[in-house]
Amino acid sequence: MRHGRWSARENAQPAVSELSMQGVVFDSQSLLKLYLGETGADEVVRLLREVEQGRLDGWINVVNLAEIYYILHRKSREVAEEKAENLRSYGVKVVPVDAVSPLWKRAASLKAEHSMSLADAFAAATALELRAKLVTGADVDFDGVRALQVERV
Numbered sequence: 001m002r003h004g005r006w007s008a009r010e011n012a013q014p015a016v017s018e019l020s021m022q023g024v025v026f027d028s029q030s031l032l033k034l035y036l037g038e039t040g041a042d043e044v045v046r047l048l049r050e051v052e053q054g055r056l057d058g059w060i061n062v063v064n065l066a067e068i069y070y071i072l073h074r075k076s077r078e079v080a081e082e083k084a085e086n087l088r089s090y091g092v093k094v095v096p097v098d099a100v101s102p103l104w105k106r107a108a109s110l111k112a113e114h115s116m117s118l119a120d121a122f123a124a125a126t127a128l129e130l131r132a133k134l135v136t137g138a139d140v141d142f143d144g145v146r147a148l149q150v151e152r153v
Helices: 028-035 041-052 062-073 077-089 103-113 118-130
Strands: 023-026 057-061 093-095 133-136 150-152
Touching: 023 028, 023 041, 023 118, 028 041, 028 062, 028 077, 028 133, 041 057, 057 062, 057 118, 062 077, 062 093, 062 118, 103 118, 118 133
Parallel strands: 023 057, 023 133, 057 093, 133 150
Antiparallel strands: none
């Protein structure tokens, strides 16, 4: 496993104490900028290359991956499959959601306290839990979320 941060279970979440601030969580909006050829795609590619080269850890919550997949699937199932594999080829780790992890409750709390979609709440909760910077587009839904570091592309 990359950087030795994952337990024997491949999809297990890393312990927060094992993580550094040298990581990013990709929100759906940032990756859709890349996959749809929108402004900001160059910065997303730069970050993905840093992940690929091992200079930066990169994650996406499975909820956000599902959001990207369904949006692209509306255009073409083949494109959706290709882009999901493309993301993994860069070394971006998919963060699962399960009933044991505190992630689902943190996302629900963020949704209750802020005007954001549930997918955005999972992106923010993932970044907070992993102590990583959230990479998004011009989305203002994350404004006011305490302790959340945001990089807009």
